Amino acid sequence: MKKISVLGSTGSIGTQTLDVVDITGQYEVFALSAHSNVELLEKQIRKYKPSVVCMTDENAASDLRVRVKDTPVKVLSGIDGACECASCDEVDTVVTAIVGIAGLKPTLSAIRSGKRIALANKETLVTAGEIVMREASLNNVEILPVDSEHSAIFQSIANQGKFLNRIIITASGGPFFGKTREELENVTPEMALKHPNWSMGAKITIDSATLVNKGLEIIEAMHLFGLPVDKIQPIVHRESIIHSMVEFCDGSIIAQMGVADMKLPISYALSYPKRTVPVCKALDLVGVGKLSFFDIDYRTFPSIDLAKKAAESGGVMCAVYNGANEAAVELFLGGKCKFTAITELIEKAMDRAPKTQNPELEDIFMADMFARKIVKECC
Ligand code: NAD
Ligand code: MG
Numbered sequence: 001m002k003k004i005s006v007l008g009s010t011g012s013i014g015t016q017t018l019d020v021v022d023i024t025g026q027y028e029v030f031a032l033s034a035h036s037n038v039e040l041l042e043k044q045i046r047k048y049k050p051s052v053v054c055m056t057d058e059n060a061a062s063d064l065r066v067r068v069k070d071t072p073v074k075v076l077s078g079i080d081g082a083c084e085c086a087s088c089d090e091v092d093t094v095v096t097a098i099v100g101i102a103g104l105k106p107t108l109s110a111i112r113s114g115k116r117i118a119l120a121n122k123e124t125l126v127t128a129g130e131i132v133m134r135e136a137s138l139n140n141v142e143i144l145p146v147d148s149e150h151s152a153i154f155q156s157i158a159n160q161g162k163f164l165n166r167i168i169i170t171a172s173g174g175p176f177f178g179k180t181r182e183e184l185e186n187v188t189p190e191m192a193l194k195h196p197n198w199s200m201g202a203k204i205t206i207d208s209a210t211l212v213n214k215g216l217e218i219i220e221a222m223h224l225f226g227l228p229v230d231k232i233q234p235i236v237h238r239e240s241i242i243h244s245m246v247e248f249c250d251g252s253i254i255a256q257m258g259v260a261d262m263k264l265p266i267s268y269a270l271s272y273p274k275r276t277v278p279v280c281k282a283l284d285l286v287g288v289g290k291l292s293f294f295d296i297d298y299r300t301f302p303s304i305d306l307a308k309k310a311a312e313s314g315g316v317m318c319a320v321y322n323g324a325n326e327a328a329v330e331l332f333l334g335g336k337c338k339f340t341a342i343t344e345l346i347e348k349a350m351d352r353a354p355k356t357q358n359p360e361l362e363d364i365f366m367a368d369m370f371a372r373k374i375v376k377e378c379c
Pocket of ligand 1: 007008009010011012013014033034035036037056082096097098099100102120121122123146147148198199200201202203204262
């Protein structure tokens, strides 16, 4: 049995990864990490019997040690503990499902230990794509995408990458498809947290409502598939049945389809190049009836143009885009800034950020901190 480590095991992707473990019966859970949800991690320890776990929050780790002292599990803490969970000798594949730049160090730790990566934590590639891809190549590590669009692109390319001409990345359009920017002025967190097709963690759900998620995904695709951003075209596809498409040099377009269920791309990232038993319900195309496509409304959703601008600037600019967004989403969820301010704050941070090129890891973290500071000052 393949041994896996799940970073962010208490979140939306983390728990669905454990569902895939249950359904397929093909993986042994060796390590788990989460931030502060002690109750759920305790339940996971009792069910999956991992050898090592980590709570990055120190208080939560102390609490957990008391709760599970009747079991042989080793309880680590802090970001170093998450890095240890990512690099245990016994582990074959690490599922990176931490949210935000917090996942960067543990993902690099897994890569440097030669683990296969099932990558959900897109912010890792967005903030430090060049460093991460370079380390992956140096260490002969395969990065298998968990993000549904990137899994679709990967499956559609099917080893014909040298003929790739264009990527068509689909977006559901989120809960505010068809609205004007003015209509979004007074959107509340409750309204923005209602995604039409997917059930996900709070941060990515807000990112889907602002379309920042698509901006992050374009940058993620640029690093994973080696195309410039002007060859990655986002389009709205309301039904979320086609998860993305690729166009080859002869004009042929290949799409990957399926129900909107993250267990499918998670399972493929774990089993590649093989496939497993069904992990989700079958797609009923007659029931779906029609598939619809629309252009992005770039005026209402400036997030995609800002992401492309960040990608074209290169250096630390994508880390600034991401850091400003993480800080602004936190403020919005806490009722401290307007929905439409999220993209305005990203733009301000990008305007003021230093344009450091060829960054080292510490430049990335400095740019992230700089962006968060600007967002706090401008909000
Ligand atoms: P989530 O909020 O549901 O879960 C996040 C997990 O990360 C939790 O286990 C939490 O304990 C842990 N975590 C949070 N902050 C942390 C910190 N500072 N240090 C260490 N651990 C921390 O998020 P999610 O929706 O599962 O998303 C996880 C990642 O997967 C994100 O990068 C997201 O963009 C990506 N993703 C998610 C989906 C989805 O359907 N949920 C789809 C595609 C990609
Ligand atoms: Mg996605």
